Amino acid sequence: MLFSERELCILFWQNEALKDRLQKLVLETYKDKTIVPSQADLVDWIAHESTGSVITLMLSHIGKGIPRKKARGFVRSASVMDIEKMRSHLQNIQRPDFDPKTYKDKGYVLHGSIRTDGFRLQLLAYKLKELKSVRYKRLRADVLPLRINSTTGGVDYFLTEIRNVVKTPQDVANLWECEPDDIKILGIDLGQACVVGASAILPRTRSKMKTPHPDAKMEGGNTSTESLIFRNLAVKQKAVYQPNFKHRRWMETEKNKDPGNGLKTIQDIETELPRLHGEGASLAAYLDKYNEVKEQLSDFYNGSNNRFKKHKWDVRRAKEEEYRLITDRLLGMVGGSIGAKRHRDNKVVIGVGLGKFSSNSRLSSLHDSFLSYFVQKVYVALF
Numbered sequence: 001m002l003f004s005e006r007e008l009c010i011l012f013w014q015n016e017a018l019k020d021r022l023q024k025l026v027l028e029t030y031k032d033k034t035i036v037p038s039q040a041d042l043v044d045w046i047a048h049e050s051t052g053s054v055i056t057l058m059l060s061h062i063g064k065g066i067p068r069k070k071a072r073g074f075v076r077s078a079s080v081m082d083i084e085k086m087r088s089h090l091q092n093i094q095r096p097d098f099d100p101k102t103y104k105d106k107g108y109v110l111h112g113s114i115r116t117d118g119f120r121l122q123l124l125a126y127k128l129k130e131l132k133s134v135r136y137k138r139l140r141a142d143v144l145p146l147r148i149n150s151t152t153g154g155v156d157y158f159l160t161e162i163r164n165v166v167k168t169p170q171d172v173a174n175l176w177e178c179e180p181d182d183i184k185i186l187g188i189d190l191g192q193a194c195v196v197g198a199s200a201i202l203p204r205t206r207s208k209m210k211t212p213h214p215d216a217k218m219e220g221g222n223t224s225t226e227s228l229i230f231r232n233l234a235v236k237q238k239a240v241y242q243p244n245f246k247h248r249r250w251m252e253t254e255k256n257k258d259p260g261n262g263l264k265t266i267q268d269i270e271t272e273l274p275r276l277h278g279e280g281a282s283l284a285a286y287l288d289k290y291n292e293v294k295e296q297l298s299d300f301y302n303g304s305n306n307r308f309k310k311h312k313w314d315v316r317r318a319k320e321e322e323y324r325l326i327t328d329r330l331l332g333m334v335g336g337s338i339g340a341k342r343h344r345d346n347k348v349v350i351g352v353g354l355g356k357f358s359s360n361s362r363l364s365s366l367h368d369s370f371l372s373y374f375v376q377k378v379y380v381a382l383f
Contacts, residue, residue, distance in 0.1 A: 004113045005054040006046050012058065013039055025057065050082040052110025052125075059114070060123060077107040078125055119309040162351060176347050184334040184346070188374075189353040190367035195235050196326055200333040202229035231333045235326050240366055243318035247311055259296075266300050269293045323373045331378070338377055350378060 003011070012018035026037040026045045037045075046054060056062060062078045081089070089105070111124035166172055172180045182203050189197040204227060255267040264272075273293075274285040290297075301308055328338045334348045342348065352371065 001117070002113060002115050005051075006043060008058070008114070009042055009046060009054060010039070013042065018058070021058070050080050051086075051112035052080040055110060055112070055114060055123060056080055059121070062110070062123060078123075079107060079109055081109045117309065119306055119313060162349070176349075178347050182347055184348045186330065186334050186348065186350045187353075188330065188350065190371060191357065192363075192365040192367065193237055195237050195240050195366050195370055196233065196330070197235075198233045198330055198333065200229075200231040200233075202231070202334070204228055233329055233333060237363065237366060240319070240322045240326075240370075241363060243315045243322065247315045250311060254300075263296060266297070269297065320373075323370055324377075326370070327374050327377045330374070 009022060012022060022042055023037045026041055027033055027035075029045060029048075030037070030041075086109075108125040108127055111126060113124050115122040115124060166175065169180050172178070172183065176183060184203065185201045187199050187201075191197065252267075255270070256265055258265060273289055275281040276283065276286055324338065331337050334350075335346050336342055336348070
C-alpha cells in the first residue's frame with residue numbers, strides 16, 4: 001500500500017493523540033493561536049510544507065533535526081528539500097551555460113510518500129547521486145571516462161560485452177594500465193540447477209620446484225616456474241532454496257492442524273474450493289463456496305498476530321543472507337569482500353554469462369534476482 005503525506009494525515013486525524021499533535025504543528029504557522037485547526041486547515045498546511053516534512057515529524061527523524069556527523073547510512077544522507085530549493089536545483093542543471101564538472105550534489109531527498117505492507121515501512125526518496133551521470137553525458141566523448149571500468153557516468157552500462165571493447169593486449173593496457181597477465185578474471189555462469197557456477201583465474205605466481213624443468217632457470221639449486229591459480233565455486237539451487245523449503249514445511253503443518261469445534265482444516269477447505277482455471281472452472285461457483293469459508297480463511301491468514309508476515313519476512317532475510325554469503329565468496333576469490341573497497345593495484349574483471357534458458361522445474365529460477373543483488377554489491381566493492 002502506498003500513502004502520500006496527505007493521506008497519512010487524514011488517517012492520523014482519526015486518533016486523538018495524533019490529531020492533537022497535528023493541530024499543534026498547524027498552529028505553529030498560524031498567526032491566530034486561539035483557533036482550533038480543522039482537517040481542511042491541515043490539508044492546506046500540508047500543501048505549503050516541504051515534501052517529506054510530515055513523515056520526518058510523525059514517523060521518522062530521517063532528513064531533519066539530526067546531527068549529520070553522528071548519523072550513519074540513509075539517515076545521514078537523506079534530507080528534506082523545499083519547493084524553492086528543488087526549483088533552483090533543476091533550473092541550475094537546465095541552464096545552457098551549466099558546467100557539468102561543477103555538479104557535486106549527492107544523497108537522498110524524501111519523496112513525500114511511504115510504502116507499507118502493514119508489517120514493514122519503506123520511506124521513498126529521490127537519489128541525487130544518480131544525477132552524477134548528467135555532468136558526463138554533456139561532455140565530449142573523448143573526455144568521458146571509459147564505461148567498462150568506471151561507473152562515474154552512471155550504472156546503466158555495467159553489463160557490457162567485453163569482446164566489443166577489448167580486442168588486443170594493447171586495449172587491456174589502455175583500459176587498466178597493466179599487462180593482461182596481471183588481471184584477475186572471474187567468470188560467472190548463472191543457471192537453475194546451479195544458481196552460480198564461477199571460475200577465477202588469478203595472475204601467475206612464481207614458485208620453486210625440486211624437479212628441474214628444461215625451460216626453467218636454476219636459482220640456488222631449485223627450479224623456478226610460473227603458474228596460474230584457478231579457483232572454482234558452484235552453488236546449487238537446493239542450498240539457496242532452504243529458507244523457502246523451511247517456510248513451505250511450516251505452512252503445510254499449520255494448514256493441516258485441526259482447529260477444533262468441528263471445523264475443517266485449512267488444507268481441506270482450500271482443496272474443496274471449485275476450480276478457477278482449466279476444465280470445469282467456474283468463478284460463480286468459486287465465489288459461492290468461498291463466501292461460506294471466507295471468515296475462517298481470513299482469520300487464518302490475517303490474524304492479529306501477523307505470524308504469516310513475520311515468517312515471510314524471516315524467509316526474505318534468510319534468502320538475502322544466502323545471497324550475501326555467495327557474493328562474499330565470489331569477491332573473495334579475487335581478493336575482495338562485501339563492504340571493502342578494491343585496492344587500486346588489484347585489477348579485476350568480472351564476466352557474467354547472459355544466455356537465456358527455459359526451465360521445466362516447479363521451482364522458479366533464482367539467477368535473475370541473484371544477478372541484481374550481485375551487481376549492486378560489486379558496484380560498492382570494486383568501484
